[in-house]
Amino acid sequence: MAASSAKEKTDPPSPPHFPADAGSTSLAEMAQRDLEAALQLLAERAQYITGASGAAIALLEDREMICRASAGPSAPALGAEVQVRSGLTGESVRTRQVLRCDDAETDSRVNRESCRALGIKSVMVVPLIREQVVIGVFELLADRANAFEERDVTALERLAEMVQTGLEHADAAKRALQEIAAKNEQAVAQQKEPEPAEPAAEAPATAALEIKEEDKPAAVASVLASEPAETIEVKAAQPEPVPPKELDKIRNCEACGFPVSEGRTLCLDCEAARLSGDNPAPLASSQTPAFLAKLEARREQGWLGSHIYTIGTVLIVVLTVVLLVLRLR
Numbered sequence: 350m351a352a353s354s355a356k357e358k359t360d361p362p363s364p365p366h367f368p369a370d371a372g373s374t375s376l377a378e379m380a381q382r383d384l385e386a387a388l389q390l391l392a393e394r395a396q397y398i399t400g401a402s403g404a405a406i407a408l409l410e411d412r413e414m415i416c417r418a419s420a421g422p423s424a425p426a427l428g429a430e431v432q433v434r435s436g437l438t439g440e441s442v443r444t445r446q447v448l449r450c451d452d453a454e455t456d457s458r459v460n461r462e463s464c465r466a467l468g469i470k471s472v473m474v475v476p477l478i479r480e481q482v483v484i485g486v487f488e489l490l491a492d493r494a495n496a497f498e499e500r501d502v503t504a505l506e507r508l509a510e511m512v513q514t515g516l517e518h519a520d521a522a523k524r525a526l527q528e529i530a531a532k533n534e535q536a537v538a539q540q541k542e543p544e545p546a547e548p549a550a551e552a553p554a555t556a557a558l559e560i561k562e563e564d565k566p567a568a569v570a571s572v573l574a575s576e577p578a579e580t581i582e583v584k585a586a587q588p589e590p591v592p593p594k595e596l597d598k599i600r601n602c603e604a605c606g607f608p609v610s611e612g613r614t615l616c617l618d619c620e621a622a623r624l625s626g627d628n629p630a631p632l633a634s635s636q637t638p639a640f641l642a643k644l645e646a647r648r649e650q651g652w653l654g655s656h657i658y659t660i661g662t663v664l665i666v667v668l669t670v671v672l673l674v675l676r677l678r
Contacts, residue, residue, distance in 0.1 A: 380522040387515045388418035394403040395489060395508050396420045399501040402468075403490035406512060407431040414438075414486060421468055423490040432487065436460045442483045447502060449473045453492040471496035475509045479516075487512060554603075 388406050396404040403423030407414040414431040417423075425431060433442045437458045439449045450456045450472040453464035459472060469490050477485035487509045489497065600609050604619040615623065 377523065377526055380526075384515055384519045385417060386511065387418070391508050391511055391515075392418040392420040392424075395487070395505060398504050398508075399490070399497060401489040401496065402492045403488075405431070405488045405490075405493075406485065407481070407488070408485040408516075417485075423467060423489070423492060424488075431488075433486070437472050438465055438474050438488065439488055441476050441486065445476050445478055445483060447473070447475050447506065449497055449502065451497070454494075463496050468492050470494045473497045473502065473505060476518075477509055477513055479513065482514070485512070522559055 392404040392406050392580050395401070401421065401423075403419075403421035404417050404423040405420075406418040407416045407425075414433050416427055416431055417431045419425060419427050431438060437448055437450050437456075440458050448458070453459045453461060453470050453472065464470065464472075467490075470493055471491035473489040475487040476483045477487060487505060489501070489505060491497065498603045600613065602609050602616040602619055603614050604622075605616060609616050
């Protein structure tokens with residue numbers, strides 16, 4: 350069981366299978382039957398719509414027009430050859446135009462003897478054209494004169510378009526069957542061809558080498574010698590980031606420790622004190638700078654001391670408003 354399951358996993362998937370020749374033949378026969386049924390339905394519909402005594406559809410087969418659909422007693426039988434070398438049908442094929450005969454007794458384009466023998470007095474022919482080539486004809490026959498009108502011509506032209514659509518679908522089905530047969534032959538040929546043997550994967554060179562215990566130092570030395578110097582150098586410790594040059598220009602006041610710009614030794618307050626006669630002494634290590642001492646003194650005063658100027662401004666505004674109100678009264 351294990352061997353069979355392993356074989357199922359390793360074997361490549363089989364190529365897609367297409368219908369055999371018998372299946373293709375049956376599909377072709379089915380498509381042919383569908384086409385004949387569609388042509389017969391269109392012939393019967395044309396006879397019913399126009400009131401003709403006969404309707405026929407003939408298609409070109411080996412340089413002959415063969416009747417493929419027939420409806421009514423005046424129409425030719427299925428499989429009969431339709432004459433296209435003379436008469437009104439031949440004229441329509443030659444000129445590729447829709448032709449109508451209202452009275453076979455007076456129209457010189459029709460064969461009077463044949464029409465009299467079949468009892469036909471009115472004829473209308475529509476050529477079936479594909480790529481500038483006449484591939485068939487759609488005929489209407491009537492046993493009375495002046496049987497067809499312009500509306501009948503329009504109806505027959507529409508039905509002729511349906512015939513051409515059916516023929517195009519049939520041709521497409523034939524091409525599809527040919528492609529299926531070709532793919533089937535290709536798949537059979539691929540199955541018969543032997544698959545090329547895959548080359549054995551080469552083992553890595555490092556796995557094939559066996560280094561003895563006493564030879565390890567020499568092997569390591571040889572590997573280091575073969576490697577470039579850049580790959581075996583140990584990276585030095587990253588130096589600490591260098592502070593920007595602008596920070597190097599900042600100094601501290603010698604008296605209070607407040608930051609001052611480059612070239613100055615005292616802040617503005619200490620310099621003003623020295624000019625006034627006082628000599629500010631340098632700060633001890635535990636002494637708080639003057640600017641920090643001022644901030645701490647403000648904090649100790651509380652909220653009232655720190656907002657004394659704001660309170661005074663609000664009081665002045667209130668008093669001004671009160672005076673203006675009293676004055677306006």
